[in-house]
Amino acid sequence: MALAIEFDLRVDGEASPEAFLDCYELDLMFESTRRSIGAGLRRKFSGAVCEEHGEAPRFTIHGLYDKSIEEMEISYHVDTCCQKFLLRVMQILNQRA
Numbered sequence: 001m002a003l004a005i006e007f008d009l010r011v012d013g014e015a016s017p018e019a020f021l022d023c024y025e026l027d028l029m030f031e032s033t034r035r036s037i038g039a040g041l042r043r044k045f046s047g048a049v050c051e052e053h054g055e056a057p058r059f060t061i062h063g064l065y066d067k068s069i070e071e072m073e074i075s076y077h078v079d080t081c082c083q084k085f086l087l088r089v090m091q092i093l094n095q096r097a
């Protein structure tokens with residue numbers, strides 16, 4: 001089973017008049033975020049499946065770009081078939097690339 005990665009990238013806050021990024025640039029930033037996080041996860045988790053259930057982990061990546069402070073907050077949500085595999089996935093996730 002292939003690795004499932006979903007992205008939920010949003011924009012929040014009011015842009016200041018001299019905002020650093022416009023809509024087009026934000027789209028580009030989101031796109032490159034998807035690409036780099038996706039590639040990183042696929043590299044780390046290639047062939048990583050639960051020994052017991054044969055299932056791959058499912059990731060949801062939440063990204064919130066706050067226009068007012070021009071910062072992006074990223075959080076990872078992981079779903080697995082069982083607790084045991086979740087622990088393994090967290091270990092892999094925390095390893096250095």
Ligand SMILES: [Zn+2]
Pocket residue numbers: 050051052053054055080081082085
């Ligand atoms: Zn399992």
